[in-house]
Amino acid sequence: MQVPCTRTHYRMRFKPPSFPDLSRHFPAFFNPSFIPTSYSRSFFPAMATLSTQKEPLSPPTDVTHKTHQPLQVAKRLEKFKGTIFTQMSLLARKHGAINLGQGFPNFDGPDFIKEAAIQAIRDGKNQYARGYGVPDLNFAIADRFKKDTGLTVDPEKEVTVTSGCTEAIAATMLGLINPGDEVIVFAPFYDSYAATLSIAGANVKGITLRPPDFAVPMEELKSAISKNTRAIIINTPHNPTGKMFTREELQTIASLCIENDVLVFTDEVYDKLSFDMDHISMASLPGMFERTVTMNSLGKTFSLTGWKIGWAIAPPHLTWGVRQAHCFLTFSTSAPMQWATAAALRAPDSYYEELKRDYMAKRAILVEGLKAVGFKVFPSSGTYFVVVDHTPFGLENDVAFCEYLTKEVGVVAIPTSVFYLNPEDGKNLVRFAFCKDEQTLSAAVERMKEKLKRN
Numbered sequence: 001m002q003v004p005c006t007r008t009h010y011r012m013r014f015k016p017p018s019f020p021d022l023s024r025h026f027p028a029f030f031n032p033s034f035i036p037t038s039y040s041r042s043f044f045p046a047m048a049t050l051s052t053q054k055e056p057l058s059p060p061t062d063v064t065h066k067t068h069q070p071l072q073v074a075k076r077l078e079k080f081k082g083t084i085f086t087q088m089s090l091l092a093r094k095h096g097a098i099n100l101g102q103g104f105p106n107f108d109g110p111d112f113i114k115e116a117a118i119q120a121i122r123d124g125k126n127q128y129a130r131g132y133g134v135p136d137l138n139f140a141i142a143d144r145f146k147k148d149t150g151l152t153v154d155p156e157k158e159v160t161v162t163s164g165c166t167e168a169i170a171a172t173m174l175g176l177i178n179p180g181d182e183v184i185v186f187a188p189f190y191d192s193y194a195a196t197l198s199i200a201g202a203n204v205k206g207i208t209l210r211p212p213d214f215a216v217p218m219e220e221l222k223s224a225i226s227k228n229t230r231a232i233i234i235n236t237p238h239n240p241t242g243k244m245f246t247r248e249e250l251q252t253i254a255s256l257c258i259e260n261d262v263l264v265f266t267d268e269v270y271d272k273l274s275f276d277m278d279h280i281s282m283a284s285l286p287g288m289f290e291r292t293v294t295m296n297s298l299g300k301t302f303s304l305t306g307w308k309i310g311w312a313i314a315p316p317h318l319t320w321g322v323r324q325a326h327c328f329l330t331f332s333t334s335a336p337m338q339w340a341t342a343a344a345l346r347a348p349d350s351y352y353e354e355l356k357r358d359y360m361a362k363r364a365i366l367v368e369g370l371k372a373v374g375f376k377v378f379p380s381s382g383t384y385f386v387v388v389d390h391t392p393f394g395l396e397n398d399v400a401f402c403e404y405l406t407k408e409v410g411v412v413a414i415p416t417s418v419f420y421l422n423p424e425d426g427k428n429l430v431r432f433a434f435c436k437d438e439q440t441l442s443a444a445v446e447r448m449k450e451k452l453k454r455n
């Protein structure tokens with residue numbers, strides 16, 4: 001079914017997006033000598049994109065030939081050659097540090113979902129799946145969305161299954177954004193937005209959320225959104241801050257979007273990790289479903305980040321664009337894992353309650369521990385991240401602090417400057433992840449108590 005897009009005023013003027021050039025701010029981490037002229041083992045870490053979530057690329061072991069060609073990359077991705085996460089992980093390994101940087105659990109997902117995947121493989125569900133999702137999963141996603149938001153969506157026409165939320169993000173940007181379109185993001189932001197917006201050729205406008213509460217600066221937002229804005233990206237609960245957008249904030253954004261005919265792309269992968277308030281889906285606000293793409297995935301909710309099953313829910317006129325891009329990005333995603341994800345989404349309420357309880361206990365260990373160490377800890381209402389101010393310890397910026405923490409203390413955190421359009425905004429802040437077993441969290445706190453001294 002082809003549904004025409006309701007927007008007609010595409011702006012084709014191309015203005016390259018501006019993203020942080022971290023090399024100017026943190027030369028130590030972007031030392032050009034790190035980018036060699038030949039394909040040696042030390043070359044390959046430099047290829048990793050800025051990602052906080054994935055294992056860094058390991059140097060391949062089967063490279064036997066050497067060339068002397070300069071690095072090549074399309075201009076749209078030139079800015080993303082940063083290697084800070086690879087550097088942090090290499091440092092972590094070298095110093096035997098406890099890794100509270102990477103955003104994935106160090107424990108496994110539930111057996112009933114793994115059994116469902118094994119069963120699906122045994123049942124022969126192993127060939128290409130239907131492009132927009134196996135029917136059972138589209139139905140399960142629509143059911144879950146109804147339970148969560150009260151909205152009834154058509155599983156066949158309004159749900160698209162993707163390879164993780166990452167692909168939902170890419171398909172949404174590529175399917176609905178034209179070169180030169182203005183897109184508003186709240187900084188700090190998950191790094192996939194920057195890369196995919198760059199690929200889409202968007203003109204990015206950032207609005208900075210500032211500590212202590214990372215509240216939306218309403219006046220700034222009101223003057224930023226205009227009829228020239230194509231879309232705004234929201235991530236709630238929010239990586240890296242743990243902020244959850246309040247109803248008041250969402251309502252203000254919603255009315256500005258309706259007034260200016262702006263689309264909303266909302267990333268809700270941490271919706272089930274909402275601790276201090278109820279998660280609110282933008283799509284559930286009056287008048288918003290028809291202009292919203294809601295993106296989510298299996299990974300965080302079921303501690304199965306490696307499975308990479310995600311989805312985008314949107315009205316047919318937006319789903320069309322998302323599916324057009326998805327069709328050529330991956331076409332379809334892992335069939336047996338989709339069947340297992342359908343089983344996961346039918347988990348009883350008790351599963352979600354227990355998940356929250358467990359994560360709140362982990363959050364308490366880390367937050368109390370960080371306070372006892374001497375950090376200024378900002379509130380984390382959702383996600384499995386907490387952001388702290390490292391300045392009591394006297395290091396020059398977030399990168400220098402994280403380097404010190406890894407080398408001298410034996411704990412890894414993530415510098416937040418990489419999440420900002422202007423890296424200076426993040427120089428006092430670092431992010432810790434608490435998606436780790438309690439023993440690991442306590443051990444990290446003990447190391448910091450012992451070795452990290454306030455200035």
Ligand SMILES: Cc1ncc(COP(=O)(O)O)c(C=O)c1O
Pocket residue numbers: 053103163164165166167190235239267269296297298299305308309310
């Ligand atoms: C805010 C946010 N969105 C999307 C993703 C990616 O989700 P997935 O693993 O389902 O692709 C992450 C991963 O960490 C994230 O933090």
